[in-house]
Amino acid sequence: MVMLDKVQTVRRMCPVIFLLDTSGSMEGAPIGAVNSAIEGVLPELISMNDSNADNEIKVAIMSFDYGANWITGDELVSPEDLKSSWKDVYANGLTAMGAAFKELNQKLSASHGFMQRASGSVAPVLFLLSDGEPTDDYQSNLNTLKQNAWYKVAARVAIGYGESNDDVLREFTGNKETVLHTDNPEDLKKMIRFVAITSSRVASTGSSAVTPNNNPDDNTQNVAIAIQAQGGAPTPTLAPADPDDPF
Amino acid sequence: MANSVRLKKFQQVELADGRTVTVTDKLGEGGQGVVYRVKFDTGEEKALKWYFISYFKEPKKFYNHLAENIKAGAPSAAFIWPEQLTKWIDGESFGYIMDIFPAGYESFSKFLNAKVNFKSVKAMVNAALNIVSAFKSLHNKGYNYQDLNDGNFSINPATGKVLICDNDNVVGHGQYSGVLGKARYMAPEVVRGDKQPDKNTDRYSLAVILFMLLIGDHPLEGMKTNVPALTNKYDKRFFGTQPLFIYDKDNDSNAPVPGLHQNAVTFWKYFPSFIKDAFQQSFSQDSLLNIRGRLLEQDWFNILMRLKSSIVRCPQCGEEIFLESDRETGCSKAHKIKPVGYLNFTKRSNQAVTVPIFKDAVLYDYHVSGSEDFETVAAVIHEKPGKFGLENKSSKSWFVTAPSGQSATKQPGEILVLGLGTKIDFGNNNIATVVAN
Numbered sequence: 133m134v135m136l137d138k139v140q141t142v143r144r145m146c147p148v149i150f151l152l153d154t155s156g157s158m159e160g161a162p163i164g165a166v167n168s169a170i171e172g173v174l175p176e177l178i179s180m181n182d183s184n185a186d187n188e189i190k191v192a193i194m195s196f197d198y199g200a201n202w203i204t205g206d207e208l209v210s211p212e213d214l215k216s217s218w219k220d221v222y223a224n225g226l227t228a229m230g231a232a233f234k235e236l237n238q239k240l241s242a243s244h245g246f247m248q249r250a251s252g253s254v255a256p257v258l259f260l261l262s263d264g265e266p267t268d269d270y271q272s273n274l275n276t277l278k279q280n281a282w283y284k285v286a287a288r289v290a291i292g293y294g295e296s297n298d299d300v301l302r303e304f305t306g307n308k309e310t311v312l313h314t315d316n317p318e319d320l321k322k323m324i325r326f327v328a329i330t331s332s333r334v335a336s337t338g339s340s341a342v343t344p345n346n347n348p349d350d351n352t353q354n355v356a357i358a359i360q361a362q363g364g365a366p367t368p369t370l371a372p373a374d375p376d377d378p379f
Numbered sequence: 380m381a382n383s384v385r386l387k388k389f390q391q392v393e394l395a396d397g398r399t400v401t402v403t404d405k406l407g408e409g410g411q412g413v414v415y416r417v418k419f420d421t422g423e424e425k426a427l428k429w430y431f432i433s434y435f436k437e438p439k440k441f442y443n444h445l446a447e448n449i450k451a452g453a454p455s456a457a458f459i460w461p462e463q464l465t466k467w468i469d470g471e472s473f474g475y476i477m478d479i480f481p482a483g484y485e486s487f488s489k490f491l492n493a494k495v496n497f498k499s500v501k502a503m504v505n506a507a508l509n510i511v512s513a514f515k516s517l518h519n520k521g522y523n524y525q526d527l528n529d530g531n532f533s534i535n536p537a538t539g540k541v542l543i544c545d546n547d548n549v550v551g552h553g554q555y556s557g558v559l560g561k562a563r564y565m566a567p568e569v570v571r572g573d574k575q576p577d578k579n580t581d582r583y584s585l586a587v588i589l590f591m592l593l594i595g596d597h598p599l600e601g602m603k604t605n606v607p608a609l610t611n612k613y614d615k616r617f618f619g620t621q622p623l624f625i626y627d628k629d630n631d632s633n634a635p636v637p638g639l640h641q642n643a644v645t646f647w648k649y650f651p652s653f654i655k656d657a658f659q660q661s662f663s664q665d666s667l668l669n670i671r672g673r674l675l676e677q678d679w680f681n682i683l684m685r686l687k688s689s690i691v692r693c694p695q696c697g698e699e700i701f702l703e704s705d706r707e708t709g710c711s712k713a714h715k716i717k718p719v720g721y722l723n724f725t726k727r728s729n730q731a732v733t734v735p736i737f738k739d740a741v742l743y744d745y746h747v748s749g750s751e752d753f754e755t756v757a758a759v760i761h762e763k764p765g766k767f768g769l770e771n772k773s774s775k776s777w778f779v780t781a782p783s784g785q786s787a788t789k790q791p792g793e794i795l796v797l798g799l800g801t802k803i804d805f806g807n808n809n810i811a812t813v814v815a816n
């Protein structure tokens with residue numbers, strides 16, 4: 133029946149970009165939490181996409197250690213494709229956050245980067261996870277990134293784990309309320325999930341909800357409001373019972 | 380029993396009327412809150428919408444607003460309406476219970492994403508009629524919807540039956556919920572900041588919904604709106620200050636782009652002239668910029684009824700088409716079809732009412748009794764070599780007059796030969812005349 137053979141209506145793209153610190157100190161439980169959190173977030177993003185006819189979430193994941201590397205390749209990928217191709221990331225090396233910012237800045241471009249889409253793109257989500265001090269010159273690269281037009285409108289969120297330098301993370305997000313911190317790998321998993329889902333929902337559905345934000349293009353503040361509305365970071369859980377575990 | 384931001388399984392919540400429900404499951408989550416499955420002691424199940432309270436500047440005011448809507452009742456059965464609030468506790472979260480969504484309905488967004496499709500052209504047109512009817516009853520009851528968008532509807536793909544959810548922001552005329560709505564669905568005057576949502580802005584959003592339902596793309600997204608970055612600045616321009624219909628009569632600079640706005644490119648041409656006219660009027664510059672000429676629900680109803688009774692099959696390839704009453708129509712395989720004539724009814728709300736005289740064309744109770752029943756079949760057109768007949772499938776007899784003055788009565792089950800100039804009086808002043816092309 134020709135009259136019913138419609139194709140998907142045009143959607144704008146909503147990029148969700150993860151920058152994951154995979155330095156050696158993440159080895160063990162923390163990197164395990166990251167892997168399982170990302171795996172758990174993908175089905176949520178798929179279901180958000182199914183019910184959103186305005187914008188389509190596409191994902192990119194970068195790991196940074198000795199340098200910065202796009203795990204998902206040179207283009208954004210759909211959460212469906214990523215779900216079927218996802219391989220765990222491993223922890224090894226330094227914390228080349230400066231390299232990560234530089235690489236991100238290059239990709240946040242409509243002419244030669246991630247933001248190319250005929251039907252356009254809405255503000256991206258920029259998600260940064262780190263567990264340590266940057267080991268390279270992050271400052272000048274962050275200063276350059278801050279001039280990027282996509283960075284300015286992005287929903288910027290960050291999670292600090294363990295020994296992370298949360299001041300740097302706050303400088304990245306430009307909003308202290310979108311930086312969360314935990315020292316427990318179990319909470320890390322919950323927190324990644326919570327922040328990734330909340331920020332993706334806010335960025336992909338726009339300012340349609342009742343929001344007290346007076347600047348609708350300040351998506352980072354929109355996320356801060358959404359995080360707060362849900363009662364803040366997920367409640368910490370007790371560590372698994374292990375009498376030999378040193379505090 | 381403190382009410383936290385999120386509820387836990389087996390948590391009990393007290394309702395305003397003193398009864399208690401127990402949380403059994405989570406059904407969904409959105410920007411405003413979470414929806415849980417809950418159960419009464421009797422076993423009866425409901426859905427509980429539980430708000431993120433900090434979204435509200437004045438939560439008590441919103442609570443009271445919901446209480447008023449509950450008291451006034453649902454405009455029609457199509458609305459999943461709040462039934463009972465939870466007990467108000469100062470400073471704590473609250474919510475309301477409503478019916479659980481029945482199976483078989485899919486969110487309109489999924490249709491737009493081509494994850495679900497209608498089972499028949501009739502079901503698609505029924506969905507449009509059901510949406511229009513629901514909004515007519517909403518407006519008749521003195522409400523307006525305010526943030527009408529694709530996320531508010533669920534549709535049964537087989538029947539076109541519609542359920543409307545997220546009715547929290549529905550308010551009485553002259554009131555304002557504080558919600559602006561989604562940019563692509565908001566009336567331009569709201570996007571521009573000139574006006575707050577009201578009945579007229581709802582009517583604009585309704586036209587957008589109908590366009591997206593029937594044509595499958597957004598009416599204002601074409602060549603001009605293809606920019607890389609879509610921030611609020613652009614939203615304001617494309618949907619507020621410089622909106623331009625993709626099929627504007629006088630200006631084609633925002634025409635749909637093949638491959639991108641492919642549904643519009645493919646399907647617009649298969650719709651009858653009266654549907655194109657209705658959209659061109661709804662999205663004219665005068666409507667977009669001066670809020671003039673928007674169609675009322677009653678207008679849409681009559682136009683969509685005309686669409687429904689234009690559904691026939693191409694005699695050469697069997698494809699379902701919308702057949703124009705008074706001119707040639709092409710199917711997708713370029714077969715040209717023109718009916719011998721049409722039944723011309725008295726206009727309704729100044730909209731023409733016609734049915735092409737063509738094999739298997741259907742008249743509904745709407746046509747013969749003046750009602751708004753668009754499901755009950757009242758008559759069917761049959762074809763024999765050299766003539767067409769109209770079978771009386773209604774329960775009433777018809778009074779038929781030929782141009783010669785000769786008259787007859789056609790009982791239920793009888794077939795009337797549709798001769799040129801024949802006048803059929805279905806009763807209660809519902810009269811059609813046979814017009815030749």
Ligand SMILES: [Zn+2]
Nearest residue numbers: 693696710714
């Ligand atoms: Zn044909």
